[in-house]
Amino acid sequence: MPERPEHPAALLTLSGVRKSFGAVQALVDGRLELRAGEVHALVGENGAGKSTLVKVLAGVHAPDEGFVALDGEPLHFAGPADARAAGIAVIYQEPTLFPDLSVAENIFMGRQPLRGLRRIDAAAMRRRTSELFARLGVRMDPDRPARGLSIADQQLVEIAKALSFDARVLVMDEPTAALSGVEVERLFAVVRSLREAGAAVLFISHRFDEVFALCQRVTVMRDGRWVSTDPTGDLTVGQVVRRMVGREVSQLYPKQETEAGDVVLEVRDLTRLGVFDAVSFDVRAGEIVALAGLVGAGRSEVVRAVFGVDRYDSGEVFVGRKRLPRGRPAVAMAAGVALVPEDRRQQGLVMELSIERNATLTRRWSLSRLGLLGPRVERLDAGRWLQRLRVKAGHLADPVSTLSGGNQQKVVLAKWLSTSPKVLIVDEPTRGIDVGTKAEVHRLMSQLAAEGVAVLMVSSELPEVLGMADRVLVMHEGRLVEEIARERADEESVMLAATGQGAGDAG
Amino acid sequence: MLRRLGSWDVLVIVVLAAVVVVSSATVEGFASSRFWGFLLLDVIPIALIALPMTFVIVTGEIDLSVASVLGLSSAVMGQLWLSGVPLPLILPLVLVLGAVLGAVNGLFVTGFGLPSLAVTIGTLALYRGLAYVVLGDKAVADFPFSWTGNTIEALPGTTVPWVALVVLALAAVFGIVLHATPIGRALFAMGNNQQAATFSGISVAKTKFWLFVLTATIAALAGFFWTMRYASARADNGGGLELSVVAAVLLGGVSIFGGRGNLLGVIAGVLLLITLRNALQLADVPADTLTVVTGALLIVSVVGPNAASMIRARLRRRRPAVSTAAGG
Incomplete structure (x- = not known):
């Protein structure tokens, strides 16, 4: 100690x-x-x-x-x-x-001043609230409800x-x-x-x-x-x-050098009022592009809109020159887009379902024969993918909630990698998982990029962004404020752009 | 194996067997094939509607308007028959009517994002009211015996109505869809976690919409059967049936919160509910008591599966720690 x-x-x-x-x-x-x-x-x-x-x-x-x-x-x-x-x-x-209680009631919740017969002394409560606001130098009516x-x-x-x-x-x-x-x-x-x-x-x-x-x-x-x-x-x-x-980032991020190919994902002027504004970028085959920024900058909202689970007001998304319709994740999937979402427990997995059903949920139709889907096919296929990703699991029929965070994340990855995506979007791929699994996930992303997958990564961890990305796109308050090439990307340039103090569009 | 023993649907089957054994020994007439023929005729409409209702409840929704759809279908049948439309044409018309009524439910639930409980309580009243608008409180009873008699015809040499076989075949189809097809997997996924299902590319709204259409269409089919069976088209046909259907589905171990259940359990649930009720009727138990029994079963069926799954979870925790330790 x-x-x-x-x-x-x-x-x-x-x-x-x-x-x-x-x-x-x-x-x-x-x-x-x-x-x-x-x-x-x-x-x-x-x-x-x-x-x-x-x-x-x-x-x-x-x-x-x-x-x-x-x-x-x-x-x-x-x-x-x-x-x-x-x-x-x-x-x-x-x-x-408490929205329906007054400001004064909120302040004295559970400790209301009392008068005879344990009745609440509303006048005293109001007076003391006014005194508190006076000490803070603000004006607020103690009687108004907190709602609004x-x-x-x-x-x-x-x-x-x-x-x-x-x-x-x-x-x-x-x-x-x-x-x-x-x-x-x-x-x-x-x-x-x-x-x-x-x-x-x-x-x-x-x-x-x-x-x-x-x-x-x-x-x-x-x-x-x-x-x-x-x-x-x-x-x-x-x-x-x-x-x-500041830390050593080298071995955690086994980045392979790859040659960027054709543009696979193209996002044009994507706008959702009040959330993100005129966001445009490309991701090429074999490239890992990071979307950096502070929490709340609108990064997850952008990738969710690209995948189709969130709506957007204007703009266009193309995958391999084909335009994706709005709000249709199934069409995006068919076009080769995969999204590993930010919230593993709420969005990535159905926690109550078994490990094998989660791992094969994205391929229900491709695994079925004559419209039938048997437990054997699921188990075999899930087993193969989970082994490839080195998931430590006892029984594949157990609920996925019985796994550790890192292994849960690997199940989400298996669920999406097994669809052979052309565009892999990962949102905070290593949040809340241990260092060993982190390195495995990074190795996997590198490998996929080397195989020609276009990878778009949202990450709040700077070392991950700097270690993995070929290009860094930085968002600040709903706007794409800067694009930084790998050679020029460092902690300061990204952090400054993310806090709205970057060099601006000049990069 | 332990897990299987703790499961609710197995328990329901065991209780059903116990009811049959005890009633056969104590209730006069219970063991007769005539009684079972009538019992199956009572089972048919409830079992029929329980099939799509299982799907709806598995996805975390509910449809309380089914009995009113049945009643409105029956009323429309009566009116069409009075206008001289032949029965072979009435049947498809009634099914289309059911589909439309279901589409209304589905639209309110998925299009406007309203809770299905509220929407279908509304249409429960609305459709029943329309049934009275269509037919008033009269009964149309002059359907030809070639149809009404045929509907309740038993299989040769038995007292088993042939329609029961059709329902059984339908149950098999629903069971396969729920448990061994991509659609079934999607239903369970969206019932457990709608958001995760959406993120997996499942069209939650679209699927639910079609489930409401399917449910009401089958409720209309049940209305056709009901009218033929009693040879009487009335606006109040099947009143209160929705509670029996929901009770049977829940009794069969389907979670009211969605995401859990299986069709075999539902069939067992329907049989248990109707067998118990008819056995008590046969034993001259007053109607009030019957209602009490149905109500009590409904409560048990909501509490029971949760208790059963708690036991299961405990058993799972007690199993060798290999699986969890390795994941740590």
Whole structure:
């Protein structure tokens, strides 16, 4: 266990926190030191362990190892209620309020001020809500229902709630992701006033301009580990990005050099109002093209629209010069498109069905003879593919839910590779799977590209993008903002483009 | 093998056998072939509608309008007969009517994305109401005996109605489609997880639409049978039958949440429900009690399979840990 960091003004410390979910190590060495009266940024790639760390702070997850200490006293949270009682409040990106209750009722839910006969003292509740809003310097009617409040206002209600139980530590998990410019300014003003009142604020954001404008110190995490904590004044954006992504990427990504062939997938001006806008790109045979960007940039929505499970408002998709109709996954499949979706459990697999039925679900018709499909054919064929992908499974008749995450993902891959696709779209192909399986998946993608498959990969993991892609397309807020060739792609260029600070169309 | 023992449909078959054995010993007339002939005639319409209903429920939907489709078909038959249309022409017309009524259900469910429970409760009332509009509360009973008598004709030398064989053959077809064709695989997939089914290229909406069309068409066919069997076209024919059908399907182990069930269980469920009811009737149990029994069976059939699958899951966990350990 690492040494317990000693600092006179440390309000909250997190030391050597470790947390695994099955085979996945979400946190290996989580550390944090928050001082009273500071806004502290926590940055890291998607999957670096920030959210797990927040959940440990919030009492949602109990750490496997390590401890959380407040004022130097180690704490043990049995649940979120304990964390709140200790004075730690978490404001999530999208708060969940009771829509039909008033703002004041939401703030005092479960702790309503009472008068005689245990009746709720509505007047006192309203008065105290007004006081809280006054302290935050915002104007909101305590009596209005929570329904219809903007996300920014909902966050303020959550903050008022945190103040109402005298929270000393406020954790804000990407609070600005869904806010407009004006709303962000108002939120920052509130955060600054909280800081001046002596609270410690942990601020998680992907937007570096905000981190540098608001925060006094910044902690960088990578692969579930603490990397560094420094005053923001001592760092540049470039240094922070390098610390977020810097690692050896070579052996994890067995990229084969391939010769790009004809254009197989052609996307022209694909637009879905409010989601993505005029997205155009090509993918050639033998090429791996990565679609990079932050979570919420619209990457998954684009590939789902290409495959036909999501709608789009305008634009065209061609596969081998043939135009795909909108919203018809079966036609896309027939044209040779395969999509390994982002959410394995909800989209990739039917968890209750057996391993073999899942693996052969895409080829029900091609495996059938005279319209009949017997369990033997399915088992033989599934067995062959699962062996090729080295899936570790006991009984193929067992529900696919009995497999580990990595093996589940291999079943999804088997389901799609067995259709012999011309275009393979993979959305977060290695999310939540162990390092060994990751390398296997990457090897497989390389091999397919070498065989002439056009591969389009959505990934939030920069090393994966840089290690695998021949070209990187970067999306920012629904637009394709940059295309970077393999030679010129590095952590900084991709990250800057993804955060909307790239060199623009010049690439 | 253990898994098989824990399964609900096997249990239903065992209970059915027990009911038959006990009733044969205790209820006078139960063991007679005449009783079984009548019992099978009662089974036919319910079994017929239960076949497509199984498909619908497996996909996670429900169609409560089937009995009203049956009633409206019967009423239209009566009116067509009064207008002088010959029966060989009435039969296809009634089937087309069923298809149209089903398309209405399907359109509301898949086109407008409304819950099938709400839609078919609506059409349950609507179609029954239309039946009264068409025929009022009169009965048309002057169908030729060559048709009505033929419908309930037994196979030579037995009391088994020939229509029962047709239903059996249909059941075999439905069973094969559900359990051994690409279509069946798609039905189970969409019943368990509609999103994952869509991501696998299954046209969920289209499939469900045609299932509603199929269900109502078969309900109309059952209406034709019903009218011929009782030689009476009435607007209130088959009233409340939808509950018996749904109860039988659920009793057969089909999950009300979709995605689970098999057709053999459904056949056993239909037989159990009707055998139990007719045996009790034969034993002079009052009608109120019969309703109580049907209701209780419905509850048992919703709770039972879930309990059975919990037992199965526990058995699976107790099996050698090789499979899970290797996956870890």
